[in-house]
Amino acid sequence: MTDLETPRLLLHPMNASDALHVRAGTPGDGAHWAPGYPSPGEKAAAERFLDTCARTGDPSPFGSYEIRRREDGRVIGGMGFHGAPDENGNVTIGYGLVPSARGMGYASEALRALLRFAREQGVSRVHGDADLDNIASQRVMEAVGMRLVKEDGTLKYYRIDWGPRAEE
Numbered sequence: 001m002t003d004l005e006t007p008r009l010l011l012h013p014m015n016a017s018d019a020l021h022v023r024a025g026t027p028g029d030g031a032h033w034a035p036g037y038p039s040p041g042e043k044a045a046a047e048r049f050l051d052t053c054a055r056t057g058d059p060s061p062f063g064s065y066e067i068r069r070r071e072d073g074r075v076i077g078g079m080g081f082h083g084a085p086d087e088n089g090n091v092t093i094g095y096g097l098v099p100s101a102r103g104m105g106y107a108s109e110a111l112r113a114l115l116r117f118a119r120e121q122g123v124s125r126v127h128g129d130a131d132l133d134n135i136a137s138q139r140v141m142e143a144v145g146m147r148l149v150k151e152d153g154t155l156k157y158y159r160i161d162w163g164p165r166a167e168e
Helices: 016-024 040-056 106-120 135-143
Strands: 009-013 064-069 075-081 090-097 125-131 147-151 155-161
Touching: 009 106, 016 040, 040 064, 040 075, 040 090, 064 106, 075 106, 090 106, 106 135, 125 135, 135 147, 135 155
Parallel strands: 090 125
Antiparallel strands: 009 064, 064 075, 075 090, 125 155, 147 155
């Protein structure tokens, strides 16, 4: 699978070797990680990816992606799907950036690309969530057209819907 491209970023699909390095917190040969990468969230996503690979095979294109800056190739975060679409065409996404890359619009730019890709793959609905105090992540999802659909004691839940199956 090829990278998803935006004006400033490349979303590079992870493979099992990449995920092993992320889980261990040690860059592979030629990897250029920004300080602070991988976060505990990226390590958890790598673990989920490896578990999926072991149980059902590589989930690509509905796996994890490294967020790389085009200008220097540095990995500044991770983004991806929590699995393949369900029988109704629903997927869940997650993302995170290193602290030094926050506040520059990278998360919104990357999420727009991932949503466009999901829609091109026939996905009907994308879910995401953010901690109640993670205002920045909430704003990212709102900026890309996701809407708040539910809130509980710890999280705010967002989604975006497309197509006729989205109404189910």
